[in-house]
Amino acid sequence: MTQERSKFLLTGSIIAICIAFSPYLFYLYEIFPSGPVWENSFFTYESKYYENVLTAAWTFLGKLTPLLLLLIWFFTCKHWWYHAILVPIIMYSYQLASALYEDLYLGGVVIDTNQLIYLAPAFIIILSLVYLIRIKIFDRIYGIDLSEIERENLSPFSPLSDKDYKEIKSFQQETKPEDEIREDYYVKL
Numbered sequence: 001m002t003q004e005r006s007k008f009l010l011t012g013s014i015i016a017i018c019i020a021f022s023p024y025l026f027y028l029y030e031i032f033p034s035g036p037v038w039e040n041s042f043f044t045y046e047s048k049y050y051e052n053v054l055t056a057a058w059t060f061l062g063k064l065t066p067l068l069l070l071l072i073w074f075f076t077c078k079h080w081w082y083h084a085i086l087v088p089i090i091m092y093s094y095q096l097a098s099a100l101y102e103d104l105y106l107g108g109v110v111i112d113t114n115q116l117i118y119l120a121p122a123f124i125i126i127l128s129l130v131y132l133i134r135i136k137i138f139d140r141i142y143g144i145d146l147s148e149i150e151r152e153n154l155s156p157f158s159p160l161s162d163k164d165y166k167e168i169k170s171f172q173q174e175t176k177p178e179d180e181i182r183e184d185y186y187v188k189l
Helices: 002-020 022-031 053-076 082-105 115-142 146-152 162-173 178-188
Strands: 037-039 044-046
Touching: 002 022, 002 053, 022 053, 053 082, 082 115
Parallel strands: none
Antiparallel strands: 037 044
């Protein structure tokens, strides 16, 4: 039990540190040189599209920081609608990938202009999934069966629950004299 608590505490601490240092992650672009080429002992980076390494780093970190925060939110969210967070995650991922592609390869085609057209199928699938999950959860919580509602001709907006309807139905099916029915009816109310 204590090992599980300490693991939970360690994970929570790492997440809190990542969130607290996210502004510093964004402002890391200030350490990059202002020029078209960045040479260091490991590699040489040439900014072709932005023509300035500082501008390219500002763009990349401006996409990466919210993407990291959204990923943390997605993996730690306990709400039923957490799949909806995938929509901005996909959007930022696409923007980051297109910015990297344009800067590294200087493809003649700018792919960030019509991003909603390319992302619409993913958005539709994710939102459909979220709505399906919502329906399943509400079905479990409230016990809604649409075929039963149609069969009984009941309104889903009725203030009576299924249990109340079952009691009324069982009460109506009992064969008792008129006075006993009224007396039982008032007792059950």
